[in-house]
Structures are given as structure tokens and as C-alpha cells.
Amino acid sequence: MKEVKTSMAGNVWKVQVTQGDQVTAGQEVVILESMKMEIPITAEEDGVVEELKVEEGSFVNEDDVLMTLK
Amino acid sequence: MIKKLLVANRGEIAVRIFRTCERLGIRTVAVFSDADEEAVHTKAADEARWIGPARVKESYLNADKILEVAKETGADAIHPGYGFLSENPDFSRRVKEAGITFIGPAENIMETMGNKIAAREAMIEAGVPVVPGATLKSENEDEVAKVCAEIGYPVMIKAASGGGGIGMQRVDHKDELVKVLPSVIKKAETFFGSAELYVEKFIENPRHIEAQVFGDHHGNVVCLGERDCSIQRRNQKIIEEAPAPKLSDETRKSLFAYAEKAAGNIGYTNAGTIEFLVDSDENIYFLEMNTRLQVEHPVTEEVTGIDLVEWQIRIAEEKRISDLEERNMSYEHAIEVRVYAEDPVTFFPSPGKLKRWSFPQMEDIRYDSGVEEGVQVTPFYDPMLAKIIAKGSSRQDAIEKMSACLEKAEVEGIKTNIPMLIETLQHDVFKEGSATTQFVQQYVIEKSSKV
Known part of the structure; x- marks a missing residue:
């Protein structure tokens, strides 16, 4: 199973995909807000969004899984 | 006379305001969120009160709770610092309605200057050039x-x-x-x-030069000099200095005159900063006014010998500018660097535990810090950890002292912009005093093209 993880701690500001969406490697899928800055998180591989693990407003720590892809 | 002051802020600025209060014999109240229970500022005041969860909306922007704490602790003044509620006219109105002194200008001025369009119109009316x-x-x-x-x-x-x-x-x-x-x-x-x-x-390759002004409640206005804040990334300042290098006396005089005209015309009270862009032909354009104490106020303090927080407090007590003192020794030049918890190349934030935080004790180096070794740098707030101010008999002297200080700094556990600060201080364009607001972008491009 493929996962999209966050590179740093912060608040999930925007989730830009929904379950079932096709994503490609390098595509911005989540925007995190950390220390007053927007941090785009990109998918590292192609896939279809299987499950979103966070929602807008969630707090995440470094390496938390944001979503799984299949 | 103000006897007990609450700082509605966190980090280095809260600590810095407490320092002046202590010297003036004013009792202090800190406020803190869940994330700041062990923070330096929480421990730096006579009393500290919890105001809510980590998120700013529920704590440092929570006017209800802050007012409640102010009343409970018997604070007779609130200093908002910078950011958070510092330029919020509703907050300052409520502070005053509660019978508490707000350290800052009148709400109507805050409202006007907080709106780019209204501010611009006010400046045109005052005869100050605008973009x-x-x-x-x-x-x-x-x-x-x-x-x-x-x-x-x-x-x-x-x-x-x-x-x-x-x-x-x-x-x-x-x-x-x-x-x-x-x-x-x-x-x-x-x-x-x-x-x-x-x-x-868009003014191409301008320098960001701002003027520190003060107005009292008796109609007097003074400009305490300028600061060059051209070294910025993402429109956020990184290095500031006073006086501005390579600025002609004539332009400096015009800049001060515009600043005093601007502040005088709107009837400004307390500390304020008028930001200007100065282009390569030394044309001056009004950018915006910040109706509060500025992050980079220490460089003005070091070249004037004035404690700006003391002046803010005294002016709030309705003293006249002419009765205020210059307390400290003044230097020819001062430079401030902002130490950010961020990657020095990508500028991405770097929260985490500060496993090591060590800076040399050196003459003519001032630390305004909001952190200490062992604290957790959380993702909830601004990435600025501390400001370092170097003062000297010349610009070169100040730059050399700052470089020496930063070379000896030891920070572990998180990434900081210190390597980038050192490179900037040693960059020919900066050393010459020719840096514009494009410097960082240019520098990053230069650097990545070398890789």
C-alpha cells in the first residue's frame, strides 16, 4: 500500500483531493500550515486515493500518514 | 502611573517588555497557551496566567480570556507587543472600556492605517508620496x-x-x-x-527603509531615525540596521520630514513605524504604517540610546516627548538578525526540540531571545526564535561583531537560518551596503546555480 506522509508537524489547512481521485507523482494533495507558512505536500507516486486519514483542521506530526493510495 | 502591566504576547517580545518593566519598577503579568507552559516568557514575569489551548485563536487571539486575566490580576495596562492583537482596534477599545491603559495609538488611527486604501488616502492628504x-x-x-x-x-x-x-x-x-x-x-x-x-x-529593486516615529498626547511628534530592512524573504524581514547605509543626507532629511508630517497629520500617539520604499534614484514612496512596536526596534534603541518600550509606557501615561530621556549609550551603527527555525535554503519551517542553543557572551552583542536550550519549538507560532543585535563604532564594526557571534553559535535539534545569515553578512553586495529587497532571491538563485 502506498502512503502520503507529512514532512513536518502542523495543521492541515487544505485537503485538495477526495477519495477515489486519481493522483500523479508530484501532485499537491494537501496544504499544511506550520509556523504561519503554507507547506504543500505532494504525492510521491501515482495512484488512486483510497482513504483520507486527516481532515482540514487536523493537527499532524512529522511522518504521520495523510492518506493511502492504491 | 502604570503599576502592573500585562503583555498580551509570547516569545522574545514579551521577555523584552518585561525587562524594561522590571527596570521601571512595574509589576508584570505573562499569558501563556498550553504549548507555552514551559516557555521562557511564561517564566519571565512576576505572574503567569494560562489563556487557552495552543492554537492562536483560542489563546493569544482570545481577547475575552486575556481581558478576564487582566482584570483578575489587577493589571492597569496591556502591552500587545507585535502581531496577534497589536493592531486590532476592537481589542484596544475593549481594553480601554475595561478601564485599562492600552499601550498603543487610538483605535481610529489603528483602523485607518490598518486598511491599505484608507492609509494611502491619509498619506496623500498629508503630502506624503505614495506608490x-x-x-x-x-x-x-x-x-x-x-x-x-x-x-x-x-x-x-x-x-x-x-x-x-x-x-x-x-x-x-x-x-x-x-x-x-x-x-x-x-x-x-x-x-x-x-x-x-x-x-x-511594482517598484523594481527598491530598498525598504522605515522611520520610527513617536507621538504624544499633547500634539508633539518626533522621528527617531530610520532603519534599513531590505534583507527579506517572502516579504518578511531577516536583517535590519540603523542607520541605512549609503542613503544621502538629503534623502534622509526628506524621509524624516515625511514621517513627521504623516504622523503629525493623523494625530498619531505612541510608537509607530512608517515604512517606505526607496528606489535606485532615491525616490521615496510610502508603503504602510505599523501602529505598534516593531520587531526590529532594537537597532533604533542602540543608535539613539532610547528604550522604546519605556517611551511607549511613559507616553501612555500622557507624558510629553520633551520630558522623556535617552537612557543608554548610543552607537554609530547597529544591526539585527532574526534567527528563524527554518531550513536555510528552502526557508521551510523546522519545528522540533532545541537540543542545543548556545551563543557566545560577547561585548556589544545583545540577545533578545524567546527560547532556551531544551524547549520544544512548536508549529503553532511564528518561526522567529530570537533576535541578535550587534552594535559598533561603524557599520563594518557591527557586521564583524555579528559574524563572529554567529560563527560561534551552536544550535542543534532543529534547522535555523544561521548559515544563511552568515553568508549574507559576508556577501559583497551586503558589505557594500547596496542590498535591495531582491537580495535574498538573488542570493538564493546564485547559490542554487552553483550547486
């Missing part, structure tokens, strides 16, 4: 394009009620405008609750 620009009430692409063409590309588009560089976008031609417009509008709505945009002529 050519216009408000865009329309989201219609063609109309926006028409206005941009009239002003002349390149232009800068931003939220009319924005700040902090968020949602600001340079646009070079019409095709680009069409591409970026929806996202600029969206950001304006998300961050500032209004889609109203402001577009202005």
Missing part, C-alpha cells in the same frame, strides 16, 4: 487587467486588508494576471475575510 495604485472592487478579469495596464506592469496584487506578505503576488503581464487572479482572490478571502484587492506599481 501609484488602485483598489479593485471587481473580480472581473477584464476590468482588473485594464487597471493593471493603466498603472503599468510589473504590478503587485494583494489583499486590501492583508499583511505579512500573505497573498501578495507580482504580475508581469496580462497572461500571468489571468493565471494568478483566482488564487489571489481565494487567499484574500481565506486569510482576511474579504476579496477586495489592491493593485500597485
Whole structure:
């Protein structure tokens, strides 16, 4: 199973995909807000969004899984 | 006389304000969120009160709770610091209604200067030059394009009620405008609750030079000098200095005159900063006014010998400017660097535990720090950890002292911009005193092209 993880701690500001969406490697899928800055998180591989693990407003720590892809 | 002061803020600025209060014999109250229970500022006051969870909306922006704490602790004044509630007229109104002194200007002035359009009109009225620009009430692409063409590309588009560089976008031609417009509008709505945009002529390669002003409650206004804050990334300052290098005496005189005219005309009280852009021909344009104490105020303190927080307190007590003192020794030149918890190359934030935080004790180096070894740098707040101020008998002297200090700094556990600061201080363009607001962008490009 493929996962999209966050590179740093912060608040999930925007989730830009929904379950079932096709994503490609390098595509911005989540925007995190950390220390007053927007941090785009990109998918590292192609896939279809299987499950979103966070929602807008969630707090995440470094390496938390944001979503799984299949 | 103010006897007990609450600082509605956190980090280095809270600590710095407490330091002056202690010297003046004023009792202090700190406020803290869940994330700041062990923070330096929480321990730096006579009393500390919890105001809510980590998120700023529930703590440092929670006016109800802060007012409640002020009343409970018997504080007779509130200093808002910078950021958070410092430029919020509703907050200052409520503070006053509670019978507490707000350390800052009158609400109506805060309101005017907080709105780019109103501020600009006030400046035009005061005879201060402004950057050519216009408000865009329309989201219609063609109309926006028409206005941009009239002003002349390149232009800068931003939220009319924005700040902090968020949602600001340079646009070079019409095709680009069409591409970026929806996202600029969206950001304006998300961050500032209004889609109203402001577009202005983009002044190429300007220097950011600002004037520190003070107004008292007796109609007097004074300019305490200028600061050059051209070294910025993402429109956020990194290095500031006073006086501005290579500024002609004539331009400096005009700048002070404009600043005093601006502050005088609006009847400004307390500390304020008027920001200007100065282009390569030394044309001066009003940028904005910050109706509060500025992050970089220490460089002015070091070259004037004035404790600006002391002046703020005394002016709030309705003292006259002419009765205020210059307390400390003054230097020819002062430079401040902001130490940020961020990657020095990508500028991405770097929260985490500060496993090591060690700086040398050196003559003519001042530390205004909000952290200490062992603390957790959380993702909830601004990435600025501390400010370091070097003072000297000349600009070169100050630069050398700062470089020596930063070379000996040891920080572990998180990434900081210290390597980038050192490289900037040693960069020929900076050393010459020729850096413009484009310096960082240029420097990053230079650096990545070498890799």
C-alpha cells in the first residue's frame, strides 16, 4: 500500500483531493500550515486515493500518514 | 502611573517588555497557551496566567480570556507587543472600556492605517508620496487587467486588508494576471475575510527603509531615525540596521520630514513605524504604517540610546516627548538578525526540540531571545526564535561583531537560518551596503546555480 506522509508537524489547512481521485507523482494533495507558512505536500507516486486519514483542521506530526493510495 | 502591566504576547517580545518593566519598577503579568507552559516568557514575569489551548485563536487571539486575566490580576495596562492583537482596534477599545491603559495609538488611527486604501488616502492628504495604485472592487478579469495596464506592469496584487506578505503576488503581464487572479482572490478571502484587492506599481529593486516615529498626547511628534530592512524573504524581514547605509543626507532629511508630517497629520500617539520604499534614484514612496512596536526596534534603541518600550509606557501615561530621556549609550551603527527555525535554503519551517542553543557572551552583542536550550519549538507560532543585535563604532564594526557571534553559535535539534545569515553578512553586495529587497532571491538563485 502506498502512503502520503507529512514532512513536518502542523495543521492541515487544505485537503485538495477526495477519495477515489486519481493522483500523479508530484501532485499537491494537501496544504499544511506550520509556523504561519503554507507547506504543500505532494504525492510521491501515482495512484488512486483510497482513504483520507486527516481532515482540514487536523493537527499532524512529522511522518504521520495523510492518506493511502492504491 | 502604570503599576502592573500585562503583555498580551509570547516569545522574545514579551521577555523584552518585561525587562524594561522590571527596570521601571512595574509589576508584570505573562499569558501563556498550553504549548507555552514551559516557555521562557511564561517564566519571565512576576505572574503567569494560562489563556487557552495552543492554537492562536483560542489563546493569544482570545481577547475575552486575556481581558478576564487582566482584570483578575489587577493589571492597569496591556502591552500587545507585535502581531496577534497589536493592531486590532476592537481589542484596544475593549481594553480601554475595561478601564485599562492600552499601550498603543487610538483605535481610529489603528483602523485607518490598518486598511491599505484608507492609509494611502491619509498619506496623500498629508503630502506624503505614495506608490501609484488602485483598489479593485471587481473580480472581473477584464476590468482588473485594464487597471493593471493603466498603472503599468510589473504590478503587485494583494489583499486590501492583508499583511505579512500573505497573498501578495507580482504580475508581469496580462497572461500571468489571468493565471494568478483566482488564487489571489481565494487567499484574500481565506486569510482576511474579504476579496477586495489592491493593485500597485511594482517598484523594481527598491530598498525598504522605515522611520520610527513617536507621538504624544499633547500634539508633539518626533522621528527617531530610520532603519534599513531590505534583507527579506517572502516579504518578511531577516536583517535590519540603523542607520541605512549609503542613503544621502538629503534623502534622509526628506524621509524624516515625511514621517513627521504623516504622523503629525493623523494625530498619531505612541510608537509607530512608517515604512517606505526607496528606489535606485532615491525616490521615496510610502508603503504602510505599523501602529505598534516593531520587531526590529532594537537597532533604533542602540543608535539613539532610547528604550522604546519605556517611551511607549511613559507616553501612555500622557507624558510629553520633551520630558522623556535617552537612557543608554548610543552607537554609530547597529544591526539585527532574526534567527528563524527554518531550513536555510528552502526557508521551510523546522519545528522540533532545541537540543542545543548556545551563543557566545560577547561585548556589544545583545540577545533578545524567546527560547532556551531544551524547549520544544512548536508549529503553532511564528518561526522567529530570537533576535541578535550587534552594535559598533561603524557599520563594518557591527557586521564583524555579528559574524563572529554567529560563527560561534551552536544550535542543534532543529534547522535555523544561521548559515544563511552568515553568508549574507559576508556577501559583497551586503558589505557594500547596496542590498535591495531582491537580495535574498538573488542570493538564493546564485547559490542554487552553483550547486
